[in-house]
Amino acid sequence: xxxxxxxxxxxxxxxxxxxxxxxxxxxxxxxxxxxxxxxxxxxxxxxxxxxxxxxxxxxxxxxxxxxxxxxxxxxxxxxxxxxxxxxxxxxxxxxxxxxxxxxxxxxxxxxxxxxxxxxxxxxxxxxxxxxxxxxxxxxxxxxxxxxxxxxxxxxxxxxxxxxxxxxxxxxxxxxxxxxxxxxxxxxxxxxxxxxxxxxxxxxxxxxxxxxxxxxxxxxxxxxxxxxxxxxxxxxxxxxxxxxxxxxxxxxxxxxxxxxxxxxxxxxxxxxxxxxxxxxxxxxxxxxxxxxxxxxxxxxxxxxxxxxxxxxxxxxxxxxxxxxxxxxxxxxxxxxxxxxxxxxxxxxxxxxxxxxxxxxxxxxxxxxxxxxxxxxxxxxxxxxxxxxxxxxxxxxxxxxxxxxxxxxxxxxxxxxxxxxxxxxxxxxxxxxxxxxxxxxxxxxxxxxxxxxxxxxxxxxxxxxxxxxxxxxxxxxxxxxxxxxxxxxxxxxxxxxxxxxxxxxxxxxxxxxxxxxxxxxxxxxxxxxxxxxxxxxxxxxxxxxxxxxxxxxxxxxxxxxxxxxxxxxxxxxxxxxxx
Amino acid sequence: xxxxxxxxxxxxxxxxxxxxxxxxxxxxxxxxxxxxxxxxxxxxxxxxxxxxxxxxxxxxxxxxxxxxxxxxxxxxxxxxxxxxxxxxxxxxxxxxxxxxxxxxxxxxxxxxxxxxxxxxxxxxxxxxxxxxxxxxxxxxxxxxxxxxxxxxxxxxxxxxxxxxxxxxxxxxxxxxxxxxxxxxxxxxxxxxxxxxxxxxxxxxxxxxxxxxxxxxxxxxxxxxxxxxxxxxxxxxxxxxxxxxxxxxxxxxxxxxxxxxxxxxxxxxxxxxxxxxxxxxxxxxxxxxxxxxxxxxxxxxxxxxxxxxxxxxxxxxxxxxxxxxxxxxxxxxxxxxxxxxxxxxxxxxxxxxxxxxxxxx
Numbered sequence: 001x002x003x004x005x006x007x008x009x010x011x012x013x014x015x016x017x018x019x020x021x022x023x024x025x026x027x028x029x030x031x032x033x034x035x036x037x038x039x040x041x042x043x044x045x046x047x048x049x050x051x052x053x054x055x056x057x058x059x060x061x062x063x064x065x066x067x068x069x070x071x072x073x074x075x076x077x078x079x080x081x082x083x084x085x086x087x088x089x090x091x092x093x094x095x096x097x098x099x100x101x102x103x104x105x106x107x108x109x110x111x112x113x114x115x116x117x118x119x120x121x122x123x124x125x126x127x128x129x130x131x132x133x134x135x136x137x138x139x140x141x142x143x144x145x146x147x148x149x150x151x152x153x154x155x156x157x158x159x160x161x162x163x164x165x166x167x168x169x170x171x172x173x174x175x176x177x178x179x180x181x182x183x184x185x186x187x188x189x190x191x192x193x194x195x196x197x198x199x200x201x202x203x204x205x206x207x208x209x210x211x212x213x214x215x216x217x218x219x220x221x222x223x224x225x226x227x228x229x230x231x232x233x234x235x236x237x238x239x240x241x242x243x244x245x246x247x248x249x250x251x252x253x254x255x256x257x258x259x260x261x262x263x264x265x266x267x268x269x270x271x272x273x274x275x276x277x278x279x280x281x282x283x284x285x286x287x288x289x290x291x292x293x294x295x296x297x298x299x300x301x302x303x304x305x306x307x308x309x310x311x312x313x314x315x316x317x318x319x320x321x322x323x324x325x326x327x328x329x330x331x332x333x334x335x336x337x338x339x340x341x342x343x344x345x346x347x348x349x350x351x352x353x354x355x356x357x358x359x360x361x362x363x364x365x366x367x368x369x370x371x372x373x374x375x376x377x378x379x380x381x382x383x384x385x386x387x388x389x390x391x392x393x394x395x396x397x398x399x400x401x402x403x404x405x406x407x408x409x410x411x412x413x414x415x416x417x418x419x420x421x422x423x424x425x426x427x428x429x430x431x432x433x434x435x436x437x438x439x440x441x442x443x444x445x446x447x448x449x450x451x452x453x454x455x456x457x458x459x460x461x462x463x464x465x466x467x468x469x470x471x472x473x474x475x476x477x478x479x480x481x482x483x484x485x486x487x488x489x490x491x492x493x494x495x496x497x498x499x500x501x502x503x504x505x506x507x508x509x510x511x512x513x514x515x516x517x518x519x520x521x522x523x524x525x526x527x528x529x530x531x532x533x534x535x536x537x538x539x540x541x542x543x544x545x546x547x548x549x550x551x552x553x554x555x556x557x558x559x560x561x562x563x564x565x566x567x568x569x570x571x572x573x574x575x576x577x
Numbered sequence: 578x579x580x581x582x583x584x585x586x587x588x589x590x591x592x593x594x595x596x597x598x599x600x601x602x603x604x605x606x607x608x609x610x611x612x613x614x615x616x617x618x619x620x621x622x623x624x625x626x627x628x629x630x631x632x633x634x635x636x637x638x639x640x641x642x643x644x645x646x647x648x649x650x651x652x653x654x655x656x657x658x659x660x661x662x663x664x665x666x667x668x669x670x671x672x673x674x675x676x677x678x679x680x681x682x683x684x685x686x687x688x689x690x691x692x693x694x695x696x697x698x699x700x701x702x703x704x705x706x707x708x709x710x711x712x713x714x715x716x717x718x719x720x721x722x723x724x725x726x727x728x729x730x731x732x733x734x735x736x737x738x739x740x741x742x743x744x745x746x747x748x749x750x751x752x753x754x755x756x757x758x759x760x761x762x763x764x765x766x767x768x769x770x771x772x773x774x775x776x777x778x779x780x781x782x783x784x785x786x787x788x789x790x791x792x793x794x795x796x797x798x799x800x801x802x803x804x805x806x807x808x809x810x811x812x813x814x815x816x817x818x819x820x821x822x823x824x825x826x827x828x829x830x831x832x833x834x835x836x837x838x839x840x841x842x843x844x845x846x847x848x849x850x851x852x853x854x855x856x857x858x859x860x861x862x863x864x865x866x867x868x869x870x871x872x873x874x875x876x877x878x879x880x881x882x883x884x885x886x887x888x889x890x891x892x893x894x895x896x897x898x899x900x901x902x903x904x905x906x907x908x909x910x911x912x913x914x915x916x917x918x919x920x921x922x923x924x925x926x927x928x929x930x931x932x933x934x935x936x937x
Contacts (some may be wrong), residue, residue, distance in 0.1 A: 191667035197654040199681030212672040
């Protein structure tokens with residue numbers, strides 16, 4: 001932005017009195033944020049990387065830990081399993097998302113919006129919450145298999161071992177593909193298709209040669225996100241008791257062998273490497289292929305009306321998919337009000353006792369969650385707003401690096417953050433006490449804040465980009481200094497985006513498990529997700545666990561809805577819609 | 578790639594609606610083989626919709642569209658063999674220039690060995706053979722336009738449809754491009770329809786044109802005919818600038834002199850025939866400022882005050898108020914020319930031949 005710098009320098013010269021604050025204020029803020037991110041993100045991750053290459057006894061640099069890792073059958077198996085589960089989850093998520101995306105963008109029929117909305121619902125539930133509930137529907141003795149056995153004499157091992165993880169993960173994460181694929185299908189300019197029709201192409205050939213290639217970048221972006229999320233996820237395999245995968249192995253090694261065991265660190269390096277790899281794939285897919293903005297004119301695919309038969313077929317496919325997709329919620333809801341549910345397609349009886357029990361005994365989990373996620377969200381929007389401003393509105397040296405580091409948290413699995421914090425902060429006590437920082441509840445807030453910072457930052461950047469530079473210049477030309485302009489013009493105009501960022505950070509932090517599970521020192525400090533995990537460990541705890549799960553779903557659901565409403569309202573108020 | 582068997586297009590009573598909105602209302606048109614025909618109209622007039630209906634896009638219209646002797650009204654776009662160039666060019670970004678141009682040939686199952694030859698021929702025709710390996714994103718607007726043209730003509734369509742093909746180009750390029758398109762069209766002898774809202778574009782290229790407004794064809798004819806003899810106020814106003822005075826025309830007792838009276842009190846004796854509510858139309862450049870009131874005869878004379886004067890380079894435009902009617906007068910500018918000033922009282926004269934009367 002050379003021109004804006006020019007203007008700013010012009011103001012520097014004129015505004016001698018506040019020159020000092022203009023020049024140094026943002027710089028100091030940037031330095032402080034940089035320092036914070038260094039301590040809570042860069043150093044812990046670097047430490048983990050470093051320890052992975054360190055001999056546990058001598059401290060010398062070595063790759064022996066990796067050799068040990070690949071020499072052990074269990075770890076090789078875990079590695080292969082993680083790859084397998086992630087890849088298969090992408091395949092199944094695609095099978096779920098593809099028809100939904102294609103039907104709703106391609107054909108005219110009632111309920112497209114409803115279908116798209118229902119398709120997003122899985123995201124408002126942390127996957128591990130649904131995992132146990134899914135056992136009850138699809139497990140060996142679950143409703144579906146009991147019915148299959150009774151009527152057809154066979155069962156399908158939906159939930160057996162890795163199958164269960166794949167099923168739960170694909171049902172949970174397919175919306176990432178749905179969102180991205182629908183967006184790129186909707187962004188294909190109508191004339192792209194018309195030009196092909198005009199030149200004699202139609203039907204499947206047109207789809208294969210024009211529509212599919214143009215939608216490909218969106219698909220790859222969604223698919224690589226699914227791969228990354230599944231590869232990193234700890235909660236689902238843990239709850240399904242599938243331990244021969246990478247993230248559970250890392251957790252189990254650290255929690256049972258101890259924080260000096262190098263295998264946890266080796267796994268962390270592998271997790272980070274694969275995260276970076278899938279982000280790179282996504283980047284390659286998107287690079288130079290921003291087809292949407294390259295085009296002008298009528299948007300969206302040509303929609304056509306369906307014949308009666310086709311309509312029936314479409315609705316049938318969609319209904320089956322949606323039933324399947326909503327199964328975790330349904331099962332969880334049933335479980336939370338079931339007296340006994342075992343070896344029967346449906347519960348024996350219904351009760352609200354679990355909710356009463358949860359509110360009586362597990363209140364702490366809920367209040368902890370609201371406190372932690374709330375604080376984390378607050379930290380995120382303060383940092384997000386500041387970073388957004390520094391990156392987009394100042395010329396401070398290293399601002400791009402600041403942005404990169406903050407966004408980099410996306411590539412760091414929760415397990416790695418957890419391990420890094422344990423390693424970094426175990427020997428450092430809180431000031432004026434003998435409590436190690438690593439066991440203090442505040443460290444969970446910081447972990448959550450760091451992990452959700454990218455979401456808040458994106459929201460803040462989007463909000464800032466909608467504030468025209470001329471609005472700031474107008475304030476400055478009327479005599480407002482830099483701080484005054486930010487306070488009175490920029491931040492008020494960004495409010496909607498900032499609020500949306502807060503809600504997103506809050507809602508997703510409220511159900512985070514992978515980093516917090518490693519950092520919970522005592523049950524009284526534990527958040528909701530941990531509570532659900534603990535409850536779900538025992539058969540008797542499933543009811544209350546499910547009740548807690550439903551509460552989590554409600555919190556996340558309300559948060560997501562609120563964020564949506566805020567974003568829409570801001571767009572309207574700012575005249576963007 | 579010359580096309581000796583040019584064919585015509587017949588549009589018979591074509592109507593089309595988007596939901597409740599009627600976009601085309603009973604359109605009838607005959608376009609001759611090899612003709613360069615323009616659809617001209619303001620946005621929302623239905624000109625693009627009509628073009629798209631010929632290509633087979635949008636809702637199926639009522640009425641009948643014939644290409645040659647072939648009724649295409651209910652055919653799918655890919656069955657019509659009409660070539661269309663889109664306003665935004667619609668080059669596929671995931672394909673190279675060569676692949677874009679080859680696409681239609683491949684869809685037509687042209688022999689594999691022949692495709693590269695024909696692609697290069699088409700690219701040569703638009704002078705961009707050296708860009709075959711580029712992607713559309715690496716081309717300028719004018720180059721994209723030419724590639725879009727090459728992609729369309731390579732399949733040797735029976736008719737060529739151009740949807741505002743120049744609107745995304747800058748002014749200089751636009752003039753160059755329209756000459757190139759015209760040359761190409763003449764070279765190929767291809768029946769061509771060109772949609773535009775720019776009258777200059779239509780005037781300079783089209784053999785004939787149709788002016789559309791609100792889904793109705795207002796007038797069809799060669800550009801000069803539409804300019805000189807507009808059939809209604811809309812056409813007069815849309816093509817070039819025009820002075821239009823609405824009023825009533827009546828005959829005197831002998832039926833020889835026609836009195837033209839406006840509700841602002843202007844009263845003129847005209848030699849034009851007509852009756853009832855009419856508009857008197859004349860062009861600014863045919864309206865003269867008289868130095869000597871008696872110097873012209875056989876003309877309509879008006880008196881008024883100069884309200885403004887604009888220097889447009891080759892012209893000086895005066896705004897003159899005549900009995901509450903605003904009249905524009907264009908005078909050629911030359912060095913040393915004496916100008917009128919604001920508030921000057923002036924006499925205007927319009928040759929009888931240069932003024933026309935249309936029914937309102």
